[in-house]
Amino acid sequence: MDLKFLDEAPTTAEREAVDSVLGPPESGWDGGTRQDTDLRYARGGHTARDQRDMLLPALHAVNDRVGWISRGALDHICRRLTVPPAEAYAVASFYAMFAMHERPRRVVHLCTDIACAAAGSSGLRDRMVERLGPPGSTEGGTTWHESPCLGMCERAPAALALQAGDPARYAVAAPAGPDDLDALAESASADGPVAPSEGNGHRPAVRTTYGADPLPGTAPEADAASAVPDAGSPDHVLLRRIGRVDPLSLDDYRAEGGYAALREALRLGPAGVLREVNDSGLVGRGGAAFPTGRKWSATAQQPDAPHYLVCNADESEPGTFKDRVLMEGDPFSLVEAMTIAGYAIGAQTGYLYIRGEYPRALRHLENALALARERDLLGTDIMGSGFSFDIEIRRGAGAYICGEETAIFGSIEGQRGEPRSKPPFPVEKGLFGKPTAVNNVETLVNVLPVLLMGGPAYAAVGTEKSTGPKLFCLSGGVRRPGLYEMPFGATLRDLVEAAGGMPEGRSIRAILLGGAAGTFVRGDELDIPLTFEGAREAGTSLGSGVVLVLDDTADLASTLVRVAAFFRDESCGQCVPCRVGTVRQEESLLRLRAGASPAQELPLLREVGQAMRDASICGLGQTAWNAVESAIDRLGLFSEDTHQTAAPGDRPATEEAR
CATH class of the missing domain: 3.40.30.10 (Glutaredoxin)
Known part of the structure; x- marks a missing residue:
C-alpha cells in the first residue's frame, strides 16, 4: 500500500542535514526532484527500507543542525527511508534529546x-x-x-x-x-x-x-586524567595509558603497547582467543556479571550469519562515568578490543552505541576509527591477516532504557528502544535478527590484558569468582571523587581511604552501590568486599561499579524521590508493572516525605515494589525498587523514630519531582 506522507516541505538546512547522512536522493521516489521517468515506474523501495537503521542518525543530523525536528524535516526523512511518518514520529518522540516543537538553538x-x-x-x-x-x-x-x-x-x-x-x-x-x-x-x-x-x-x-569548532574564548579541553585521582599509578592495568598518551594519536597508543593484543589474537586464531577469554574468568562489567567467554562462544557457534558485535557505551546509570573516561582518554583501546571481539565471534561489523551526552568521547572515537582505517587496523584485510572488520557508531539520544541489551537493538535498527522478551537470547537472535554479542566498554577493554597476560594469569588477579581489575566510580562526599581501579577483593573501606576519606567533621551516613538500580549500605558496613560474590553475601550488588557516598548532611528522603522520578521518566512504558509501578512508587515516596504515616504507606510501597520486581519485562522495572527497599530495611528510613518530613521552605513535592 502507499505510504501517507505529510506533504510538508523541509527547509534547505533540513534537507542538507538529512542528505549529509543519507547522500543525495536519486529520484522523486526517495525525496529528490521528480523526473519524467519517475512517472513510469517505482524504484528503490527495498534499498530504502534496508536503510531503516539510518533513521536515528538522520534525526540527529536535523536536530544538530536546526535544534528541533519539524514536520517538513520528518517528512523528508520518511520519504528518503520509506518509513511511515507515524513510525518515525514514534521513534523521534521516544528520545529526550530530540525536540518535536520549535525551540531556541x-x-x-x-x-x-x-x-x-x-x-x-x-x-x-x-x-x-x-x-x-x-x-x-x-x-x-x-x-x-x-x-x-x-x-x-x-x-x-x-x-x-x-x-x-x-x-x-x-x-x-x-x-x-x-x-x-x-x-x-x-x-x-x-x-x-x-x-x-x-x-x-x-x-x-x-x-x-x-565539536568541529571550539567556542571562542573557551578554556582548553579537560584531560581525562582529571577524572582519575591516581593517574599514572604503576598498579593500573585498564587506566595505565590515561594521562600518559595523547588520546588523538595512534602513534602514542602504539608506543605504549597498543595493538599488541590484536597481533596476539591473530596469532592465536578465533578458537585460541575464546579459550583465553574463557580461562580468564572475565565476566561482564555492566552489572549482570555474565561470563564473557560463554557469551562469545555461544555467538561464534551459531550457524546463522552474519554475526554482529555491539558495544554498549550508553552509560546512563546515575553515578557512572567509567566508560566516558576510557573513551575520552584511551579510545584506541576500545577500537582494538572491539576488533578482537569481532574476530573471535566471526563478525565483520560492530556497532558502537554511545550516549548522546558524550560529545567529546564521540569525537575521540571518530578520530580513532578514521586513523585505524588509514593504518589498515580496521576495515579490509586487517594487518594482512585476511580478516575484515569495521565499526559503525550510533549515537543515542537520551534514553536510559537503551542501555538494556535488547532495547539497544531496536534503537540501532531505527525502532523505538524497547526491551524484547527473552528467549530468544541475543546470541541467537539479536541485532537485525542475527547472532549478536553485546558487551560494555569496560568489559571489552579488559580483553586486552587477558590476551597480553594470558587467561590463567589474568584469573589469578582478584578472587576465584571475580577475576581481574575493576573500575569504581566514586562520587559524593569523599575528599577526592573520581575513577579508581582496584583488583577485585578490595573493600569499601579501601576505596574510601584511597579517596582520602571524608572531609573533617563529616561522617558517612549511607553509601549507594550500583547507582539508581543499586542498593544502600550503612556507613558502618565498610568492610564489604568489592566482589560480585561478596556483595551478594552482604545483601547488595556491585552493579556497574557506582559508589556514591552520602554524608551526615544528606537528605535521604529527597534522594529516594529523585531515584523514583528517574525510573518514572526512563520507563519505556511497554509493560504495565513498570509503567504504572514507577509512578505509584514515586507518589508513595512523596507522601512519606510530606509526613504520611509509614504504617499506612509502607505496605503499599512494598506491594508495588514486589510487583515491579516480579513482573516487569526488563531490568529497569525489576530493579526500580532496590534502592527504596534497602533504604527502608537497611537504613531504617521512614521508621517511626527516624521518619523525615519536608522541611519548611521546601518546594512542593510535585515541583521537586519534576
Missing part, C-alpha cells in the same frame, strides 16, 4: 540527579529558574532542562550546553557554580565567549568545548 542541560543533587544542584536549579524561567521556557533565546546524570559525577554538579548549527557546538561546566551557568547560557552562541572560572568548591571548574 541553545539548550542547557542541568544535571539534578543523585550525585549532582548531593553536590548542591538544587541551588543551581533555582538560579536557572530565576534567570531563564521554569524548565522548558524559551525566553531569551535559550531553553534549559533538568537532566538525569550527565556522566560527570566526579566533578558534580555538572551542566551541558548544546548549540545547534553547522557545525553543532557544545560546552560543559563541571563543577558548575551560578556564574558558570550564566556563562554557559551565553557561551553556546556563536560569538559568546566563555571566561575562565574558579569553580564552586575545592576543585577548579573544568569547562570543555566539543
